[in-house]
Amino acid sequence: MESDATFGPAPPPNPLAGARPRTGPVGARDAGDPFGDPSRRETRLRNARRRVGSAAAAVAALVAKFFAAIKGLLLLLPKLKVLTTAGTAFVSVAAYSLFFGWTFALGIVVLLFVHEMGHVIQLRREGIKASAPTFIPFFGAFIAAKSLGDNAVAEARVGLAGPVLGTLGAAVALAIGEVAGSDFFRALAYLGFFLNLFNLLPVVPLDGGRAMAAMAPWMWFVGLGAVIALTLIVPNPFLLLIALLTALETWRRWKARKTRSLEQAAYYRVSPRSRLLIGSVYIGLIVVLALGMAQAHILYSAGHSFSHL
Secondary structure, three states: OOOOOOOOOOOOOOOOOOOOOOOOOOOOOOOOOOOOOHHHHHHHHHHHHHHHHHHHHHHHHHHHHHHHHHHHHHHHHHHHHHHHHHHHHHHHHHHHHHHHOHHHHHHHHHHHHHHHHHHHHHHHHOOOOEOOOEEEOOOEEEOOEOOOOOOHHHHHHHHHHHHHHHHHHHHHHHHHHHHHOOHHHHHHHHHHHHHHHHOOOOOOOOHHHHHHHHHOOOHHHHHHHHHHHHHHHOOOHHHHHHHHHHHHHHHHHHHHHOOOOHHHHHHOOOOHHHHHHHHHHHHHHHHHHHHHHHHHOOOOOOOOOOOOO
């Protein structure tokens, strides 16, 4: 048998056989550089751009949703104000019901609402936006506004508008009580007259103090002394709180007046005619309210409760 095989030592392997051509810098791939291949580097850059673009789109979507939510809340604000008024009114009715019964408590809240709407109406006539009334059990109600007017005369008008409309509301209750022979409405009218008269105390932040801003600011100290004396004679946590608020507000306003700035001087500059008109309304309200209380007064028992009426 013939064979083509030859015997002898095997030839050394060719080091270049099967080797891939190098396209990058010498030693780049050997050093483990992942960007040595240009095609791989471009792929990674494209992927990075996609990720950045996706993140930016997600952020933009979140921002758009945020502003859409803010816009929705702004559109709901009027409804939220109504809900605040209704909710605090309901809480006040529930609180007053513990002492007066729910029907009389409802009447109290209605009279307070009428009083506060007097302020709201006058503020809007002065060109000032005002919130709907917010009720605080056993403290009445309040409204929020950026200011009470450009000067002391406007502040007095806003302050007296509440007792004016509140007096009319109490007078309507008294008229119903007289026509129907109802002690319930007479008692409700009496309380309405009393609350409006109390608000005419010459102290800030009560309505009487607003009137004094245009009439005689020094009366704030007379009113403060009266509130402190009343608190000492009839110790009461509510009177004590009113006395503290009155003292703080009186000090703040009197300190501002003592600066004698042009702004303060312009604010409290009141013509004799305006002072006379405001004084006439103020004193007239006191007289009408005192007469209304005398007319509506009824004897009541059951531990000072109106729930039996």
